[in-house]
Amino acid sequence: MTDKVSSKDKLIKTASRLFQLQGYHATGLNQITKESGAPKGSLYYHFPNGKEELAIESVRLTAKFVTNRMNASLRKKDDPVEAIQQFIVELVEEFKQERRTDGVPIAAVALETALVSEPLREECRLAYESFQNVFTNKLIASGYDEKKAKELGVVIHSMIEGSFLTSFTAGNVDALLVISKQIPVLLN
Amino acid sequence: MTDKVSSKDKLIKTASRLFQLQGYHATGLNQITKESGAPKGSLYYHFPNGKEELAIESVRLTAKFVTNRMNASLRKKDDPVEAIQQFIVELVEEFKQERRTDGVPIAAVALETALVSEPLREECRLAYESFQNVFTNKLIASGYDEKKAKELGVVIHSMIEGSFLTSFTAGNVDALLVISKQIPVLLN
DNA sequence: GTCTATACGTTGATAGAC
DNA sequence: GTCTATCAACGTATAGAC
Numbered sequence: 001m002t003d004k005v006s007s008k009d010k011l012i013k014t015a016s017r018l019f020q021l022q023g024y025h026a027t028g029l030n031q032i033t034k035e036s037g038a039p040k041g042s043l044y045y046h047f048p049n050g051k052e053e054l055a056i057e058s059v060r061l062t063a064k065f066v067t068n069r070m071n072a073s074l075r076k077k078d079d080p081v082e083a084i085q086q087f088i089v090e091l092v093e094e095f096k097q098e099r100r101t102d103g104v105p106i107a108a109v110a111l112e113t114a115l116v117s118e119p120l121r122e123e124c125r126l127a128y129e130s131f132q133n134v135f136t137n138k139l140i141a142s143g144y145d146e147k148k149a150k151e152l153g154v155v156i157h158s159m160i161e162g163s164f165l166t167s168f169t170a171g172n173v174d175a176l177l178v179i180s181k182q183i184p185v186l187l188n
Numbered sequence: 189m190t191d192k193v194s195s196k197d198k199l200i201k202t203a204s205r206l207f208q209l210q211g212y213h214a215t216g217l218n219q220i221t222k223e224s225g226a227p228k229g230s231l232y233y234h235f236p237n238g239k240e241e242l243a244i245e246s247v248r249l250t251a252k253f254v255t256n257r258m259n260a261s262l263r264k265k266d267d268p269v270e271a272i273q274q275f276i277v278e279l280v281e282e283f284k285q286e287r288r289t290d291g292v293p294i295a296a297v298a299l300e301t302a303l304v305s306e307p308l309r310e311e312c313r314l315a316y317e318s319f320q321n322v323f324t325n326k327l328i329a330s331g332y333d334e335k336k337a338k339e340l341g342v343v344i345h346s347m348i349e350g351s352f353l354t355s356f357t358a359g360n361v362d363a364l365l366v367i368s369k370q371i372p373v374l375l376n
Numbered sequence: 377g378t379c380t381a382t383a384c385g386t387t388g389a390t391a392g393a394c
Numbered sequence: 395g396t397c398t399a400t401c402a403a404c405g406t407a408t409a410g411a412c
Contacts, residue, residue, distance in 0.1 A: 023300040025213035041379040111296035112211040154366045162350030229397040
């Protein structure tokens with residue numbers, strides 16, 4: 001039982017990283033098995049439905065990981081404006097690392113597969129819902145009424161997602177820094 | 189000279205549509221030539237650098253097309269708040285068409301290739317810059333000072349890009365409608 | 377649970393005739 | 395400008411031994 005999940009976990013972890021960096025179609029199963037160090041023949045044992053199933057579980061893992069990271073960041077400040085800006089600062093810092101170890105979480109997979117794989121699309125939708133809820137919950141805890149908090153959760157998530165995409169493409173953090181300044185305007 | 193550019197144009201137009209719908213790696217050159225109706229053997233004559241070159245010109249065409257569309261939409265109202273909301277309304281209407289004829293412009297290509305193709309990344313960066321400038325120019329024309337207008341251009345573009353991604357993934361227009369309500373708050 | 381071998385399609389790309 | 399033939403590489407997936 002000790003190593004029973006180890007192989008499966010290695011595959012999911014490696015796949016999560018590669019899907020994030022390269023997207024869905026550019027990432028081959030050969031590359032995943034090779035880089036994971038997991039036994040090559042074990043992939044279809046753990047994921048009978050092949051690549052799609054592996055991608056679904058990878059998106060789920062990435063969503064959980066990112067959500068936890070967001071929550072940990074937002075906990076550092078009581079004031080929601082400062083908390084969200086703190087989170088963006090951490091995004092910026094990570095972005096500045098020379099060695100780009102990850103891209104925009106799940107975005108490439110979502111765009112590539114939303115029209116062709118219903119279960120994969122649904123898993124991506126859940127991921128974004130989870131990201132929105134992190135902001136919404138922070139606002140509710142700060143006294144915002146639920147309706148307003150839900151709307152602002154969507155707005156803040158959209159701003160960060162969009163500026164992350166822009167920054168990723170531009171290769172700099174300009175867009176992220178600009179939207180950070182507008183957070184106080186939004187939370188009035 | 190009449191049909192000289194016709195074949196090349198057909199290839200670029202078809203490629204633009206397919207890259208937008210399926211992403212870069214999922215779209216094969218065979219599919220592009222077949223659906224374009226352009227002669228199969230002409231691709232490497234018009235695009236000696238192969239797929240990358242075709243993608244660059246496709247992103248350029250998409251950027252020009254979308255920019256024009258945005259400008260046409262924003263021209264319909266003098267007030268910048270109403271104008272931007274008008275644009276979002278048109279996005280929503282188009283989104284509701286059953287037959288999904290296009291996805292999120294260039295986003296998939298940008299995410300898939302930014303880390304592996306410098307010229308393609310640069311073309312995507314220019315596209316986003318062009319989108320931002322549409323909003324910025326509208327604000328300048330409405331009396332905003334240049335610095336403020338540039339910042340708000342980035343912010344509005346980020347919000348729309350992010351909510352478009354979210355809506356595309358969710359399969360509904362909820363996020364787009366929510367951010368539209370926040371435009372007046374931002375333009376204060 | 378894991379491994380090897382293999383099947384079969386498709387990819388991007390090139391060469392050479394026309 | 396266009397076409398056909400062809401290439402090697404890689405894609406996913408399966409079968410069957412261990």
